[in-house]
Amino acid sequence: MPSSAPRPFLTARWESLVLVSWACPAALLEPLVPAGTELDAWKGEHLVSLVGFLFRDTRVGGVPVPRHRTFEEVNLRFYVRRRVSGETRRAVVFVRELVPRRLVAAVARRVYGEPYLAVPMDHSIALDPAEGGQVVYSWRFEGAPFGLGAEIEGPARTLEPGSEAEFITEHYWGYTRQRAGGTLEYRVDHPRWLVWEADRALFRGPAARLYGPEFGKVLSGRPRSAFVAVGSAVTVYRGRLLAPEGSEPDDL
Numbered sequence: 604m605p606s607s608a609p610r611p612f613l614t615a616r617w618e619s620l621v622l623v624s625w626a627c628p629a630a631l632l633e634p635l636v637p638a639g640t641e642l643d644a645w646k647g648e649h650l651v652s653l654v655g656f657l658f659r660d661t662r663v664g665g666v667p668v669p670r671h672r673t674f675e676e677v678n679l680r681f682y683v684r685r686r687v688s689g690e691t692r693r694a695v696v697f698v699r700e701l702v703p704r705r706l707v708a709a710v711a712r713r714v715y716g717e718p719y720l721a722v723p724m725d726h727s728i729a730l731d732p733a734e735g736g737q738v739v740y741s742w743r744f745e746g747a748p749f750g751l752g753a754e755i756e757g758p759a760r761t762l763e764p765g766s767e768a769e770f771i772t773e774h775y776w777g778y779t780r781q782r783a784g785g786t787l788e789y790r791v792d793h794p795r796w797l798v799w800e801a802d803r804a805l806f807r808g809p810a811a812r813l814y815g816p817e818f819g820k821v822l823s824g825r826p827r828s829a830f831v832a833v834g835s836a837v838t839v840y841r842g843r844l845l846a847p848e849g850s851e852p853d854d855l
Contacts, residue, residue, distance in 0.1 A: 609790060609840040612714070613663055617793070618834040619728045619738045620656040621753045622771050623804050623826045627651040631817050632681050635696060637778040637786040639845045640683040643693060645770045651681045651698070651821060652771060653806055655740035655751045656834060657726060668706070675724040677701045677740050677751055679814055682770075683778060685788070692788075694776035699814060701742055715842055716779045716787055720744075727752075732759045732833050735799060749808030753831050759797035768798050768830050781844070789842035796832040804829030 626648045636642060642649055655677040661668065678700040685692045700719045702708055708719035723743045730736040739752030762769045773795065779787045804826060811819025 609843060611838050612789075612841045613661065613839040615661040615837055615839075616659040616834065617837050618657045618659055619726075619730050620654060620772075620796070620832040620834050621738050621740065621751055621801075621804070621829070622652055622654050622832065623751065623753070623801075623806055623829045624650045624652040624767075624771060625821050625824060626827050627681065627821050631821070635681070635698065635780075636683055637696060637780045639786050639788075640685045640694065640696075640778050643682040643684040645682075645767060648827070649681065650771075650827070651679060651818070653751050653822070654678050654680060655726075655738070657728065663710075671704055671706060674702055674704050674707065675726050675740055675742075677724070677742060677749075679818065682774070685776070685778065692776045693774050694778050695774050696778055698818065701744075703742075715777075715789065716781045730755075730831075730833075732797060734758070738831060739805075744808075744813045747809050747812060749806075749813070751806050753801035753804040753829050755799035755801055755831050757799070759799050759831075759833050762795050762798060767828050768800065771828070771830060772796055772798065772832055779842070786845045787842040788845055790840045791837060792840075793835045793837040796835060798833070799831045801829035801831055 629649045659673050661672045679698040680695045683694050683696050701722050703724035705721040708721040711717045711719040725741050727739045730738055735755040735757050737754040741750045775791055777789050781787055810822040
């Protein structure tokens, strides 16, 4: 019989997060919504976000993997929720996740069914929580260069309750559609992050080539918001396959 408490799968630090968001038609997202969840909205608008950040001190099952402890990730995600016994679990669903390590991508695809892809990546970070600075993540796909970055000034601030920054950053669940059917649910723990509202943000590259023509059209428009978060230690727990109503989900 599975344990009632999920076990940690991965621990790390997520640092220097760039979060740039666009309004997105619900019709584009609805076919991607995992079973058992529903689209979540910010003041009536459905959002997609490009999020770049740095993994540090990455450990799987408490064990560091040589040459895989520090690396970049950039993901495209949208927002869903699931209601469970009176609790609303606000969550993210990933459209595409990019990392520079083939092993990381392979393990994430196998264990979670997440849409990971390994590509060449780099970063440039000059960031001080008291003064601001700039963060840029860069990568290549099919020979084309891409970049995601932001500039901020002044000290990072605590999240304001009910703000868009809180909506974008405060998600502690993930849901993934499985190839064999069903939905995987997993939990992510971290403290509330200190954030900046970006003074300037950029996304460059042929988005349609990487994300498809419809998402490419969305990402070619003007972002509705951009934030940078300092980041923190995180714990990603093992997933559970959602089970029919009244039965126990299965641990992976």
